[in-house]
Amino acid sequence: MLFDFQAFIEELREKEDKKQIVEKYESLFGTIQGDLKDQPRYTDYLAKFTPQQYLTPEELENDFDRDILQKLVLGSFSSDYELKKDEKKKGFELFIAVKSWDQSVVKTVSELRSFQILRLYEIYIEEQVNLHILMHEDEEEKAALTAEREMRLKKWNAVLETLDRDEKAAAAHQEQEEKLGDLMGQL
Secondary structure: OOOOHHHHHHHHHHOOOOHHHHHHHHHHHOOOOOOHHHOHHHHOOHHHOOOOOOOOOHHHOOOOOHHHHHHHHHHOOOEEEEEEEEOOOOEEEEEEEEEEOOEEEEEEHHHOOHHHHHHHHHHHHHHHHHHHHHHHHOHHHHHHHHHHHHHHHHHHHHHHHHOOHHHHHHHHHHHHHHHHHHHHHHO
8 A cells, every 4th residue: 555654643753843733732632543444533534425436547546545534634724626427437436636835736646656645644634633733622623523513514515415416417418319209209
C-alpha cells in the first residue's frame, strides 16, 4: 500500500516542526495506535461519508485505499470537491480544489501521481488531527467545527442523491419515447 498510517505518525514525531502535533494529541487522547480507521476522528466523522466509485490512475488502482482518500477529501475543511460523470471514461471523476492565497488548483484523482496521492493523505490526516485537538481545547471552536462537519455530511448526501438524476431522466425519456412509439403504431 502507498500509505502507511503508523509510519506517517512516526515521521511526524521525528520532524522538529511537526512533533508537537503528535505530542499534543497524545497528551489529550493517549498514544496513537492502530490504523487510520481505528482513530476516533475517523470513526466519529469520516466513516459517516458513504464512498462512491471514482476513477483513479490505472497504474495505482490497487496501491491505495480509494475509499479512505475520498473520505479524507470529503471531510476536509481545507479543500473542496466535485464528483462528475465522465461519459468518455465511463465513470465518475473526483475533482479536488485547493485554494492557497491567491492561487487555486483543481485536479482529478485520476490524473495524480503516487507522490501526490501520498501527500494528500498526509495533508488531510494532519488536518484531521489538528481539528480533533482544537475541538477538545475550545468549546466555541467545537461548536463551529461540529456545524461545519454536519454541513459537509449533508452536502455529500445531497451529491449522492442527485448523482444518477440525469441517468434516470434519460431512462424515463427513453421509456416515454417507446410508449409513444407503441401508441403511434396502434393508430
